[in-house]
Amino acid sequence: MDTPQTRVLVVDDEESQRSALAGMIALWGYEVETAADGLEALEKLESFGPHVLVTDLMMPRMDGSELLKRLKSQGSNVPAIVQTAFGNLETAVSTIHDLGAFWFLEKPVQSAELKLLLARAAHQGRLTEHAERLERQLSNRGVLGDMVGTSPTMQEVFALVQQVAPSRAAVLITGESGTGKELAARAIHALSPRCGAPFVAINCAAMPDTLMESELFGHEKGAFTGAVERRAGCFELAQNGTVLLDEIGDMPVGTQAKLLRVLEDGRVRRLGGKSEVQLDVRVIAATNAPLDSAIKDGKFREDLFYRLNVFPIPLPPLREHKEDLAVLIGAQIEDLNRKHATKITDVSPQVLERFYAHSWPGNVRELRNVLERAAILAGEGSIEVSHLPVGFGGAPAPPPQQADGALRIPVGYTIEQAERALIELTLEHTKNNKTRAAEILGISQKTLFNKLKEYGAQTATVG
Numbered sequence: 001m002d003t004p005q006t007r008v009l010v011v012d013d014e015e016s017q018r019s020a021l022a023g024m025i026a027l028w029g030y031e032v033e034t035a036a037d038g039l040e041a042l043e044k045l046e047s048f049g050p051h052v053l054v055t056d057l058m059m060p061r062m063d064g065s066e067l068l069k070r071l072k073s074q075g076s077n078v079p080a081i082v083q084t085a086f087g088n089l090e091t092a093v094s095t096i097h098d099l100g101a102f103w104f105l106e107k108p109v110q111s112a113e114l115k116l117l118l119a120r121a122a123h124q125g126r127l128t129e130h131a132e133r134l135e136r137q138l139s140n141r142g143v144l145g146d147m148v149g150t151s152p153t154m155q156e157v158f159a160l161v162q163q164v165a166p167s168r169a170a171v172l173i174t175g176e177s178g179t180g181k182e183l184a185a186r187a188i189h190a191l192s193p194r195c196g197a198p199f200v201a202i203n204c205a206a207m208p209d210t211l212m213e214s215e216l217f218g219h220e221k222g223a224f225t226g227a228v229e230r231r232a233g234c235f236e237l238a239q240n241g242t243v244l245l246d247e248i249g250d251m252p253v254g255t256q257a258k259l260l261r262v263l264e265d266g267r268v269r270r271l272g273g274k275s276e277v278q279l280d281v282r283v284i285a286a287t288n289a290p291l292d293s294a295i296k297d298g299k300f301r302e303d304l305f306y307r308l309n310v311f312p313i314p315l316p317p318l319r320e321h322k323e324d325l326a327v328l329i330g331a332q333i334e335d336l337n338r339k340h341a342t343k344i345t346d347v348s349p350q351v352l353e354r355f356y357a358h359s360w361p362g363n364v365r366e367l368r369n370v371l372e373r374a375a376i377l378a379g380e381g382s383i384e385v386s387h388l389p390v391g392f393g394g395a396p397a398p399p400p401q402q403a404d405g406a407l408r409i410p411v412g413y414t415i416e417q418a419e420r421a422l423i424e425l426t427l428e429h430t431k432n433n434k435t436r437a438a439e440i441l442g443i444s445q446k447t448l449f450n451k452l453k454e455y456g457a458q459t460a461t462v463g
Contacts (some may be wrong), residue, residue, distance in 0.1 A: 005031040006122045009050035011041040011067065012083070013059040021054065021109070028115055030122070038062025042070060045078070051125030052102075052118060053080040079121040081114075083107055146183045148331045149324040153316050157184070164311045165191035170263075172248075172308045173286040175315030177454070178365030181286040182246060184315060189242040194282055197241030200234045205247035205450065212255050214271055217262070223272025235268050238281050248285040248308065249294050253301065260304045283308070318360040318367065325355055325367075332368055336375045343380035347371075350385050354392065373414065389414050423451060 008030045012018040015036075022032045033048045035041040037059045044050075053071075057064040064082055071078065079102035102121045105114060144158045164171055165188045173181045182201060189199045207215055214224075218233030234243055245251070251259070262268050263283060267276040285308045294300035318324075329352075333344050347355070351374075360366055374387035423441065430436040438448045 005029070006052070006125070007031045007033070007048060007050040008052045008054060008118065008122075009033050009035060009041060009044055009048060011035045011038065011053065011055035011059070011064070013037055013056060017056075021114075024111060024114075025054070025118065028118070030118070038064065038067035038070070041067055045071070045076070050078060052121045053078050054114075054118075055080055055082060057082055057084045079124050081105060081117055081121055083109060144187050147180055147187055148327050149321060150327055151321040151323045153321040154324055157313065157315060160311075160313045161187050162191060164188060164313070166193065167311075168282060170282075170308050170310045171284045171313060172311070173284065173313045173315060174290065175286075175288065176317050176363055177288045178363030179315040179317060180364050181288075181315060182244060184313060185242070185244045185284045185286065188284060189282075192242070192282065194241050198238050199242045199244070200238040201244040201246055202234050203246045205250040208444075209252045209255075212252065213258065216255070216259065217268050218270040218273075220270050220272035223270070227272070230270070233268065233270065235262065235279055235281055236277055240280050242282045242284060245283065245285045245308075247287060249287045249289055249291055249300060251300075253299065256301045256304050260301060260307060263304075263307050318363040322356055322360075325352070328364065328367060329355070329371065332371045333375065336372055340372075340376060342375050342378070344375045344378060344383060345381055347374075347383040348385070351383055351388065354385065354388070358392070369414070369416075389417070420451075420455060423448070 006029075008025050010018055010022045010025065010032060011034070012021065013036055018034050018036070022034050026032045033044055033050065035044045038055075039062045041053070041055065042062075045053075055064045055067060062070075068080055068082075071080075081102055082104040083106075084104055085107050102124070103117055105117065144161060147154070147158070147161075149155070149157075161184060171185075171188060173184050175181050185201070186199060189195060202215055204212065214227075214231070214233065216233050216235060218231050218236055219227050221227060221230050245259075262279070265276075266279050268279055269276045291300050291305055295302050295305060329347055333346070336342060337344055355367075362369070370388065370392065371383070373389065374383045377387040378384070423437070426437045426440050427434070430440065434448055434452075435445060438445045441448065
């Protein structure tokens with residue numbers, strides 16, 4: 001990946017000094033333009049767009065101080081190196097303090113000192129340019145709610161979201177885990193006339209079958225053991241708003257029948273209740289796997305599918321729109337800096353290269369997790385390869401060590417990697433008896449099966 005040449009604007013009223021400086025800076029590999037005074041510099045700043053400004057302090061028509069004042073009033077962040085004679089040293093220091101110049105150099109300029117300052121100022125200038133470019137991208141059709149992307153693929157998704165949002169139509173969002181299905185649902189709600197009413201999300205895969213109906217439809221006091229008070233369900237809580245039924249494919253068939261009736265009648269009856277509550281709720285469903293096979297296997301009702309699939313929105317996996325990585329990284333870094341009070345500026349070219357080479361089986365959620373861990377480790381500046389999880393995009397991570405039935409996890413493993421190693425070791429111990437393994441791990445068999453299904457999908461994607 002070629003790096004664009006750094007641009008430097010040299011401003012000096014003495015032609016010989018201006019030419020000498022420009023020639024020396026060009027020899028160091030910079031692209032150089034010159035100006036004879038502040039007024040000409042303002043014109044060149046507009047057309048040339050320098051990353052660094054090297055300016056004399058005392059000049060006719062418009063001097064260096066006035067030039068920097070003008071740039072500051074225009075909101076320009078181009079770092080400026082000010083040249084000054086010995087007698088103007090106090091003025092130069094004042095210029096740096098009051099006008100935000102990057103640094104000053106006493107005449108005659110020492111080449112080694114100028115070269116070092118230029119490198120530092122250029123780095124700051126390029127970071128500033130990158131931040132401004134990212135900001136323009138995000139404001140120019142690159143963001144919808146919390147969804148980010150400038151690729152044609154994501155622009156198609158944004159267009160679908162904007163088209164369906166004002167309607168009352170049910171929406172079925174499909175896509176792999178981590179592609180941002182809930183973000184799309186929230187964007188639909190935020191752009192709809194219901195935006196001022198509640199948005200209520202329920203994950204059907206994470207809810208025990210015995211509690212799902214209560215969560216969806218609510219219950220009366222005494223409806224079942226433990227029902228010590230009346231409780232409204234998700235549909236009532238979302239009155240006049242939106243309900244998201246995430247991972248709808250994992251909903252029990254019996255509950256599907258009751259959900260279908262609620263959708264058809266527009267009324268809900270709490271468990272143990274005698275009366276019905278009239279509803280005005282927009283329903284959005286989401287699934288990480290196509291429902292066709294579940295319908296064929298009798299695990300998902302075909303009539304419910306057609307009720308939910310009025311307006312389908314497929315979300316692409318990250319590997320199919322990697323051109324969005326740059327804006328996704330920028331948006332995530334900005335959010336992580338707010339969350340963790342870090343000062344991350346960007347990712348190094350080496351990290352970006354690994355990101356583009358990675359298949360991202362966990363999609364945008366995986367990108368977020370990788371960046372969050374790296375941001376905490378780095379604290380400030382650029383994220384480097386050393387901040388990535390062990391084995392990410394390169395050599396495989398060292399395997400966990402097993403001894404006397406104990407599991408020793410190497411430093412650098414993520415929580416997800418450690419969890420997978422523990423599950424695999426437990427299954428090995430139980431000779432693949434999943435019921436016994438789930439008991440030892442203290443999780444439900446359904447959770448264990450979902451984890452194994454996830455690991456299998458990751459292995460297939462990477463392979």
